[in-house]
Amino acid sequence: MFRAYYWTQICAAEMRRAADRELRKSSSISAVQLGALFYIRENAPCLLSELARGLRVNGSAVTTLAGRLERDGLIERRRSEEDKRAFQLTVTERGDDAIKDARPVLNRLNSALQRDFSKEELETVERFLKTTTRYLESVS
Secondary structure, eight states: OOOOHHHHHHHHHHHHHHHHHHHHHHHHHOHHHHHHHHHHHTTOOOHHHHHHHHHHHHHHHHHHHHHHHHHHHHHHEEEOSSSSSSSSEEEEEEEEHHHHHHHHHHHHHOOOOOTSOOOHHHHHHHHHHHHHHHHHHHOO
């Protein structure tokens, strides 16, 4: 029997570790921080609660993450005009530069991960991951 949960957990941990290792060679940003920057840029202006949902983390974790990104000048946090209790996040020019600097690293990692698989095999992996994600979202 294929142990999907076990192998996706191991794979995710190793992918994060490899991405962190490669990203640290050329920048001071982590894979988690980069994921947050991608999400914020694609959904700007983005509320903290939206970022937490998008990254699938809890509120306190995303608050800490956003604080670190803001401290490093990668994002700006502003009060929402609609809800004064909420904060909207946007990526700064420095954050955009960090994303640009990370692109070649991600491209190399993606290429290395895919090199031993056919197009059809990769499509099957993608379908498996998307289907699994949809299923898990529906039961939570």
